[in-house]
Amino acid sequence: MTDPTPRYGRTRARKLKAAEDELRRAIRAEGTPRIQTAWDRMEPWVQAWWQRDTAQEREEV
Known part of the structure:
Protein backbone atom coordinates (compact mmCIF):
# COMPACT_ATOMS: atom_id res chain seq x y z
CA MET A 1 0.00 0.00 0.00
CA THR A 2 1.43 3.39 -0.97
CA ASP A 3 1.28 6.43 1.27
CA PRO A 4 -0.75 9.20 -0.49
CA THR A 5 0.81 11.93 1.67
CA PRO A 6 2.48 14.57 -0.54
CA ARG A 7 6.25 14.50 -0.21
CA TYR A 8 9.31 16.34 -1.36
CA GLY A 9 11.89 13.61 -1.58
CA ARG A 10 11.48 11.65 1.63
CA THR A 11 10.09 14.59 3.61
CA ARG A 12 6.36 15.06 3.99
CA ALA A 13 5.04 18.32 2.60
CA ARG A 14 3.27 19.21 5.83
CA LYS A 15 6.63 19.08 7.66
CA LEU A 16 8.13 21.50 5.12
CA LYS A 17 5.10 23.79 5.41
CA ALA A 18 5.39 23.76 9.21
CA ALA A 19 9.07 24.74 8.96
CA GLU A 20 8.17 27.57 6.57
CA ASP A 21 5.50 28.84 8.96
CA GLU A 22 7.92 28.66 11.89
CA LEU A 23 10.51 30.63 9.92
CA ARG A 24 7.91 33.25 8.97
CA ARG A 25 6.86 33.71 12.62
CA ALA A 26 10.48 33.98 13.79
CA ILE A 27 11.31 36.56 11.13
CA ARG A 28 8.27 38.66 12.04
CA ALA A 29 8.97 38.43 15.78
CA GLU A 30 12.76 38.73 15.92
CA GLY A 31 14.14 39.59 12.49
CA THR A 32 15.83 42.86 11.75
CA PRO A 33 14.08 45.15 9.28
CA ARG A 34 16.56 44.03 6.60
CA ILE A 35 15.76 40.35 7.23
CA GLN A 36 12.03 41.09 7.17
CA THR A 37 12.41 42.93 3.86
CA ALA A 38 14.37 40.02 2.40
CA GLU A 57 0.42 16.53 -7.90
CA ARG A 58 -3.05 17.04 -9.38
CA GLU A 59 -1.71 16.23 -12.85
CA GLU A 60 -0.10 13.01 -11.61
CA VAL A 61 -3.33 11.68 -10.15
Missing part, protein backbone atom coordinates in the same frame (compact mmCIF):
# COMPACT_ATOMS: atom_id res chain seq x y z
CA TRP A 39 11.63 37.59 3.47
CA ASP A 40 8.97 39.87 1.97
CA ARG A 41 10.81 39.67 -1.37
CA MET A 42 11.25 35.87 -1.08
CA GLU A 43 7.83 34.84 0.21
CA PRO A 44 5.94 35.15 -3.11
CA TRP A 45 8.45 32.73 -4.67
CA VAL A 46 7.96 30.26 -1.83
CA GLN A 47 4.18 30.48 -2.30
CA ALA A 48 4.58 30.01 -6.05
CA TRP A 49 6.64 26.87 -5.41
CA TRP A 50 3.87 25.44 -3.22
CA GLN A 51 1.26 26.22 -5.88
CA ARG A 52 3.39 24.67 -8.65
CA ASP A 53 4.06 21.59 -6.57
CA THR A 54 0.34 21.17 -5.81
CA ALA A 55 -0.58 21.60 -9.49
CA GLN A 56 1.92 18.90 -10.48
Whole structure:
Protein backbone atom coordinates (compact mmCIF):
# COMPACT_ATOMS: atom_id res chain seq x y z
CA MET A 1 0.00 0.00 0.00
CA THR A 2 1.43 3.39 -0.97
CA ASP A 3 1.28 6.43 1.27
CA PRO A 4 -0.75 9.20 -0.49
CA THR A 5 0.81 11.93 1.67
CA PRO A 6 2.48 14.57 -0.54
CA ARG A 7 6.25 14.50 -0.21
CA TYR A 8 9.31 16.34 -1.36
CA GLY A 9 11.89 13.61 -1.58
CA ARG A 10 11.48 11.65 1.63
CA THR A 11 10.09 14.59 3.61
CA ARG A 12 6.36 15.06 3.99
CA ALA A 13 5.04 18.32 2.60
CA ARG A 14 3.27 19.21 5.83
CA LYS A 15 6.63 19.08 7.66
CA LEU A 16 8.13 21.50 5.12
CA LYS A 17 5.10 23.79 5.41
CA ALA A 18 5.39 23.76 9.21
CA ALA A 19 9.07 24.74 8.96
CA GLU A 20 8.17 27.57 6.57
CA ASP A 21 5.50 28.84 8.96
CA GLU A 22 7.92 28.66 11.89
CA LEU A 23 10.51 30.63 9.92
CA ARG A 24 7.91 33.25 8.97
CA ARG A 25 6.86 33.71 12.62
CA ALA A 26 10.48 33.98 13.79
CA ILE A 27 11.31 36.56 11.13
CA ARG A 28 8.27 38.66 12.04
CA ALA A 29 8.97 38.43 15.78
CA GLU A 30 12.76 38.73 15.92
CA GLY A 31 14.14 39.59 12.49
CA THR A 32 15.83 42.86 11.75
CA PRO A 33 14.08 45.15 9.28
CA ARG A 34 16.56 44.03 6.60
CA ILE A 35 15.76 40.35 7.23
CA GLN A 36 12.03 41.09 7.17
CA THR A 37 12.41 42.93 3.86
CA ALA A 38 14.37 40.02 2.40
CA TRP A 39 11.63 37.59 3.47
CA ASP A 40 8.97 39.87 1.97
CA ARG A 41 10.81 39.67 -1.37
CA MET A 42 11.25 35.87 -1.08
CA GLU A 43 7.83 34.84 0.21
CA PRO A 44 5.94 35.15 -3.11
CA TRP A 45 8.45 32.73 -4.67
CA VAL A 46 7.96 30.26 -1.83
CA GLN A 47 4.18 30.48 -2.30
CA ALA A 48 4.58 30.01 -6.05
CA TRP A 49 6.64 26.87 -5.41
CA TRP A 50 3.87 25.44 -3.22
CA GLN A 51 1.26 26.22 -5.88
CA ARG A 52 3.39 24.67 -8.65
CA ASP A 53 4.06 21.59 -6.57
CA THR A 54 0.34 21.17 -5.81
CA ALA A 55 -0.58 21.60 -9.49
CA GLN A 56 1.92 18.90 -10.48
CA GLU A 57 0.42 16.53 -7.90
CA ARG A 58 -3.05 17.04 -9.38
CA GLU A 59 -1.71 16.23 -12.85
CA GLU A 60 -0.10 13.01 -11.61
CA VAL A 61 -3.33 11.68 -10.15
